[in-house]
Amino acid sequence: MAQTDRSYMGKGTIYLKRRGGSTGLIPVGNCSALEISFEEEKKEQKDYTSPGGGNTNVVSRIDNVTGSLTVLDITADNLALGLRGAVTTEAGGNTVTDELIAATGADGELLPFAFVPDTTTITVTDAVNSTALAEGVDYDITPNGITVIGSGTISNNGVHATYDKAPQEILQALVEAGQEFTLFFDGLNEAQSGKAVAITLHRIKFSPVQGLPFIGDEFAEATMEFEVLSDNTITGAGISRFMKVVQAV
Numbered sequence: 222m223a224q225t226d227r228s229y230m231g232k233g234t235i236y237l238k239r240r241g242g243s244t245g246l247i248p249v250g251n252c253s254a255l256e257i258s259f260e261e262e263k264k265e266q267k268d269y270t271s272p273g274g275g276n277t278n279v280v281s282r283i284d285n286v287t288g289s290l291t292v293l294d295i296t297a298d299n300l301a302l303g304l305r306g307a308v309t310t311e312a313g314g315n316t317v318t319d320e321l322i323a324a325t326g327a328d329g330e331l332l333p334f335a336f337v338p339d340t341t342t343i344t345v346t347d348a349v350n351s352t353a354l355a356e357g358v359d360y361d362i363t364p365n366g367i368t369v370i371g372s373g374t375i376s377n378n379g380v381h382a383t384y385d386k387a388p389q390e391i392l393q394a395l396v397e398a399g400q401e402f403t404l405f406f407d408g409l410n411e412a413q414s415g416k417a418v419a420i421t422l423h424r425i426k427f428s429p430v431q432g433l434p435f436i437g438d439e440f441a442e443a444t445m446e447f448e449v450l451s452d453n454t455i456t457g458a459g460i461s462r463f464m465k466v467v468q469a470v
Contacts, residue, residue, distance in 0.1 A: 231255070231418060233408025235290060237302075240401040240424065250294030253442065255406060257422075257449070257464065260285040286449035286463055288422065293442050297390040302402075303430030303445040304394040311336060313388035319381040321348055328371025337365060338384040348379035399426050401450070416469040423452040423462065 235255060236246035262284035268277045292299045297308040322332045340362050345354040352374065356362060359373030360380075367382070369375045406420035425447045434441045451462045 226413075228412040229410050230412040231406075231408050232411050233406055233418065236405045236407060238403045238405075240403060246403070246405050247298075249290070249292055249299060250296065252290050252292050254289070254291040254444070255420075256290075257286065257288040259283055260287070287446065288425070288449055289444055289446045291442050291444045293440065295441050295443060297392040299443065299445075300392055300394075300430075300433070301397075302427045303443060304392065305397050305399055305429065306392045306394045307396050309391045309393075311386050311389045311391065313339065313386060315386045316342075316383070317386060318383050319346075320383070321379060322366075322382055323379045324369060324375055324377060326369060326371070326376040328369060330369040331363065331366060332360075332369065332380060332382075333366040334382055334384065337387045337389045338382075339387045340364065340384075342383075342385040343367070344383045346381045347374070347376075348381050350378070351381070354380065401426050404447075410468065417467075418469070419465075419467040421465045422449050423455060423464065424450045426450060 235249045235252050237249055238244065238246045260283070262282045264280040264282075265276045266278040268275045297306075300306060301308050317334070317336060317338075320335055322334070324330060324332055343356075343362060345356075345360060345367060346352060347354065354360060354373070354375060357370075359370055359375050360367040361370065367380075402425050404420075404422040404425055406418070408418040408420065409415045410418050427445055427447045430443055430445050433443055449463050453462065455462045
């Protein structure tokens with residue numbers, strides 16, 4: 222019988238659904254890796270009847286099923302998976318009026334705003350006497366607020382800032398317990414003319430992410446590890462409670 226080529230090179234989109242939630246499968250975005258690993262627990266019975274050693278029997282069990290995915294779209298929702306976070310969004314254009322920001326008046330001091338501003342809409346006044354402050358004289362604008370020009374008039378009075386919010390998403394890290402998800406890989410095998418591949422991990426829970434590259438010269442990526450858990454709602458002989466893999470042939 223001739224050997225059949227079944228080489229594999231996977232591409233596709235990963236979807237997640239929060240178990241018990243009200244939303245369906247939502248795409249994670251661009252991911253460069255999805256891997257599943259199996260850890261074995263082995264019980265061995267040694268052969269003590271022969272000087273050559275070896276085993277007379279062995280029992281092997283799967284101890285853990287784990288996995289990881291590497292995301293390239295560093296969204297707040299994706300970071301929340303590995304940071305047990307909560308995400309909110311702010312629409313652009315809403316105005317923040319007279320936000321009070323403490324200051325010392327030191328040259329170069331950063332005065333960050335509570336929200337990311339539309340930098341074209343910023344006005345600043347002295348917090349005590351309401352004197353208007355001037356860009357380039359009293360302060361310079363940064364992406365997230367202003368910096369103090371020491372020769373200007375900003376003092377320990379602090380400032381009031383008025384600005385429009387830029388569209389933004391806000392992640393609050395480590396405020397939720399680990400959530401459980403269903404993962405579905407809507408994939409294809411590039412090595413087989415794009416034939417379909419479908420992988421379902423019925424019940425997974427993410428571990429805290431180990432590192433986030435917020436500064437660097439390369440495109441950022443975040444690798445998030447998870448454990449594949451048994452889903453006892455799945456019943457039937459020969460049906461896995463852990464994962465299912467389907468490949469078109």
